[in-house]
Amino acid sequence: MKRQLKVVVAIALALGLTAAACGGDDDDEGGGxxxxxxxxxxxxxxxxxxxxxxxxxxxxxxxxxADGFKAETVxxxxxxxLLLAAFESGDVNFAPDxxxxxxxxxxxxxxxxxxxxxxxxxxxxxxxxxxxLVAFTPSDAVDTNAFVVTKETADDLGLETISDLxxxxxxxxxxxxxxxxxxxxxxxxxxxxxxxxxxxxFTPLDTGVIPTSLEEGAIDVAxxxxxxxxxxxxxxxxxxxxxxxxxxxxxxxxxxxxLADEYGEDLSALVDKVSAELTTDDLIEMNKRYDVDxxxxxxxxxxxxxxxxxx
Amino acid sequence: xxxxxxxxxxxxxxxxxxNGRNGLPSLLWAHLQLSFTALVIATILALPPAIVLxxxxxxxxxxxxxxxxxxxxxxxxxIALLLPFSLRWGFGLGFWPTLxxxxxxxxxxxxxxxxxxxxxxxxxxxxxxxxMGMQSGELVRKVEVPVALPLILTGLRVSAVQVVATATLGxxxxxxxxxxxxVAGFTKSDKGPLLAAAILxxxxxxxxxxxxxxxxxxxxxxxATRQRPHDNPIAEGQTQ
Amino acid sequence: xIVAADEPLVRWDWVGDHLDDIRADAIEHxxxxxxxxxxxxxLAMGMALMARRWRWxxxxxxxxxxVVYAIPSLALFGILVPITGLGIVPxxxxxxxxxxxxxxxxxxxxxxxxxxxxxxxxxxxGYEPWRRVLRIDLPLALPAIIAGLRIATVTTVGLVxxxxxxxxxxxxxxxxxxxxxxxxxxxxxGTVLSVALAIVFDLLFVLLERVATPWxxxxxxxxxxxxxxxxxxxxxxxxxxxxxxxxx
Numbered sequence: 001m002k003r004q005l006k007v008v009v010a011i012a013l014a015l016g017l018t019a020a021a022c023g024g025d026d027d028d029e030g031g032g033x034x035x036x037x038x039x040x041x042x043x044x045x046x047x048x049x050x051x052x053x054x055x056x057x058x059x060x061x062x063x064x065x066a067d068g069f070k071a072e073t074v075x076x077x078x079x080x081x082l083l084l085a086a087f088e089s090g091d092v093n094f095a096p097d098x099x100x101x102x103x104x105x106x107x108x109x110x111x112x113x114x115x116x117x118x119x120x121x122x123x124x125x126x127x128x129x130x131x132x133l134v135a136f137t138p139s140d141a142v143d144t145n146a147f148v149v150t151k152e153t154a155d156d157l158g159l160e161t162i163s164d165l166x167x168x169x170x171x172x173x174x175x176x177x178x179x180x181x182x183x184x185x186x187x188x189x190x191x192x193x194x195x196x197x198x199x200x201x202f203t204p205l206d207t208g209v210i211p212t213s214l215e216e217g218a219i220d221v222a223x224x225x226x227x228x229x230x231x232x233x234x235x236x237x238x239x240x241x242x243x244x245x246x247x248x249x250x251x252x253x254x255x256x257x258x259l260a261d262e263y264g265e266d267l268s269a270l271v272d273k274v275s276a277e278l279t280t281d282d283l284i285e286m287n288k289r290y291d292v293d294x295x296x297x298x299x300x301x302x303x304x305x306x307x308x309x310x311x
Numbered sequence: 312x313x314x315x316x317x318x319x320x321x322x323x324x325x326x327x328x329x330n331g332r333n334g335l336p337s338l339l340w341a342h343l344q345l346s347f348t349a350l351v352i353a354t355i356l357a358l359p360p361a362i363v364l365x366x367x368x369x370x371x372x373x374x375x376x377x378x379x380x381x382x383x384x385x386x387x388x389x390i391a392l393l394l395p396f397s398l399r400w401g402f403g404l405g406f407w408p409t410l411x412x413x414x415x416x417x418x419x420x421x422x423x424x425x426x427x428x429x430x431x432x433x434x435x436x437x438x439x440x441x442x443m444g445m446q447s448g449e450l451v452r453k454v455e456v457p458v459a460l461p462l463i464l465t466g467l468r469v470s471a472v473q474v475v476a477t478a479t480l481g482x483x484x485x486x487x488x489x490x491x492x493x494v495a496g497f498t499k500s501d502k503g504p505l506l507a508a509a510i511l512x513x514x515x516x517x518x519x520x521x522x523x524x525x526x527x528x529x530x531x532x533x534x535a536t537r538q539r540p541h542d543n544p545i546a547e548g549q550t551q
Numbered sequence: 552x553i554v555a556a557d558e559p560l561v562r563w564d565w566v567g568d569h570l571d572d573i574r575a576d577a578i579e580h581x582x583x584x585x586x587x588x589x590x591x592x593x594l595a596m597g598m599a600l601m602a603r604r605w606r607w608x609x610x611x612x613x614x615x616x617x618v619v620y621a622i623p624s625l626a627l628f629g630i631l632v633p634i635t636g637l638g639i640v641p642x643x644x645x646x647x648x649x650x651x652x653x654x655x656x657x658x659x660x661x662x663x664x665x666x667x668x669x670x671x672x673x674x675x676x677g678y679e680p681w682r683r684v685l686r687i688d689l690p691l692a693l694p695a696i697i698a699g700l701r702i703a704t705v706t707t708v709g710l711v712x713x714x715x716x717x718x719x720x721x722x723x724x725x726x727x728x729x730x731x732x733x734x735x736x737x738x739x740x741g742t743v744l745s746v747a748l749a750i751v752f753d754l755l756f757v758l759l760e761r762v763a764t765p766w767x768x769x770x771x772x773x774x775x776x777x778x779x780x781x782x783x784x785x786x787x788x789x790x791x792x793x794x795x796x797x798x799x
Contacts, residue, residue: 050731051731051732079497080498081633086637179495205404205483207731209391212395213398216398219404294562375753376750380749382749388742391738392735472621476621476624505629505630509622509623513621513622517618
């Protein structure tokens with residue numbers, strides 16, 4: 001009996017040790033050829049749980065590394081509110097976020113953001129300062145909410161703009177993430193700006209299943225990102241926001257005050273340079289590569305940087 | 312954590328929590344409908360084969376494999392993979408794909424426990440009954456099933472708890488149930504509804520567990536005096 | 552579309568290109584599982600020993616474990632993450648929590664299964680309480696304990712995939728990736744590997760059980776023999792229980 005017990009313990013220990021030994025951290029394969037290594041803090045980039053965020057994080061990461069910075073991406077899972085908490089805890093000191101979305105998060109959904117990027121930024125900056133954060137120059141690339149229908153639906157009902165939808169689409173079903181009911185740029189926005197109440201036909205869905213649902217006709221209108229690569233690929237129709245309900249969701253890198261102070265011009269010049277090169281069409285193209293062609297964010301980012309001589 | 316608690320009390324005190332499509336009663340009812348249907352279907356699918364296989368003492372490997380695979384398959388992956396088919400074949404979002412995933416989840420514990428229970432009826436009991444002239448059908452009905460009843464009920468009980476907890480996933484594919492406030496709460500700072508719904512699910516699961524335990528004591532009264540705090544450990548325990 | 556006409560169920564070239572990621576996920580999955588079951592076992596054994604010594608504690612302890620078990624993992628993460636942040640801490644808190652009920656129940660069942668005469672004999676032989684637990688109770692309870700570990704481990708393997716929500720999901724990371732962009736390959740690969748890992752662990756435990764308890768009967772029944780059995784059979788046969796002699 002004693003012997004058996006020893007064997008049991010031995011096997012258990014062996015299993016445990018194997019697991020521990022095999023657990024060499026997957027060290028991140030060092031970035032591209034760095035010119036000269038900078039000493040100083042590592043840039044920890046907060047990456048959210050969707051393709052575009054992964055791509056943008058990779059773009060900034062690789063650009064920084066090419067310039068000698070140490071940079072890492074930190075996954076934030078499906079928890080958007082965690083972005084700010086991660087800055088607070090110091091896990092993250094840089095993140096490619098979106099202008100209007102960021103403002104609305106900080107003001108508790110008050111609807112302050114407008115379609116004008118400068119105006120929105122002006123409202124955002126004081127709030128960021130309060131939290132010890134700083135914003136870089138917004139990019140021209142915009143990714144905002146998109147109300148999308150299939151070509152058949154658009155042709156059948158003659159839909160080109162959201163106003164058309166308000167006129168002819170009252171009984172249609174809308175598929176969107178759960179927060180659409182409170183999001184100023186979703187149901188409430190439609191009601192206020194267009195007088196369109198889609199709450200009766202609203203179906204809350206996980207973002208991953210919305211495209212499939214639209215394709216299969218389970219929903220009439222889908223809420224997607226405006227840069228979603230599948231829109232063009234599937235020949236869907238993005239309804240135009242003719243009454244400017246949607247606000248300026250430019251890509252906006254933000255960073256902690258400490259990081260910005262530490263590197264000063266070196267960091268901000270580089271980040272702004274990258275942001276300036278980024279266009280909405282670029283986002284659409286890269287998203288298509290990610291979502292439709294199933295390529296890796298790392299490769300997509302590397303190619304974009306190479307094309308723009310930033311590697 | 313304290314803030315989350317007060318958010319929950321605020322929510323429970325609000326009108327939104329109790330009325331309308333997103334009110335807790337309505338969500339609870341939908342949740343129960345889905346869970347109950349899944350459990351019934353799983354029972355219908357699992358009991359007969361398990362009884363038959365247990366009776367003839369065959370298929371041990373199948374029983375073990377079924378339960379292992381069932382335990383380790385991630386339910387949400389199943390739902391998401393089923394969704395296109397569900398849509399294409401006209402079953403729509405929400406209820407049906409989730410139902411299939413829940414049935415898949417519920418079958419293994421019922422199957423394995425029933426199989427084990429029937430198979431482990433002592434040989435002497437079976438022989439005694441056969442000696443009394445019982446044929447197979449009667450033997451199963453009058454001896455094997457009653458003797459195996461504790462285990463069968465345990466299987467149902469384990470299944471029921473799992474199904475209730477996992478039905479929350481239906482919210483991700485458009486089924487309005489108690490999972491809806493939970494999923495919504497991920498991206499909001501007000502965690503009140505999330506906590507309220509989570510506790511409600513837990514209460515329903517615990518209540519279900521207790522109800523089955525009560526049913527076990529009622530249907531199998533000769534065990535009532537036993538001190539043992541456990542049921543059968545063999546095939547318990549799987550969560551979503 | 553996750554299973555589009557022109558999209559194969561599994562793109563093998565993608566699998567080949569991403570073997571490193573898959574390997575890393577495998578390691579993470581195993582680590583999370585072993586850690587959770589290990590911690591859970593230590594806690595559950597502590598609780599079981601407490602319940603053995605002070606019978607009344609079993610109720611509250613089992614009740615607590617049952618409550619944790621009943622909370623859907625989705626909700627548990629939603630509640631934990633704002634407090635603990637992301638990563639291994641909330642993942643392990645949830646995973647360990649879900650092992651507790653099954654491990655506690657099985658440990659207690661195992662100890663309960665050690666028959667009284669054996670314990671009395673041991674006490675009579677002069678064993679001090681803790682030595683007796685170590686040398687008599689524990690080895691005899693081993694089948695039930697191992698059965699519990701087996702179930703808890705296989706269950707945890709399945710649950711680790713859900714932890715991809717907090718960035719530590721092992722094979723769940725693959726599944727999550729695929730689900731987010733209608734890409735069936737990582738979903739299928741992640742699911743299959745997850746199930747395969749569960750089977751591997753299960754077989755390891757079967758082996759462990761054989762090695763550790765060779766005296767156990769071949770039939771894998773863990774529950775001790777039910778002394779009420781004769782009465783039950785009598786009832787089924789239509790004979791009144793009191794007319795049948797019942798042993799202890």
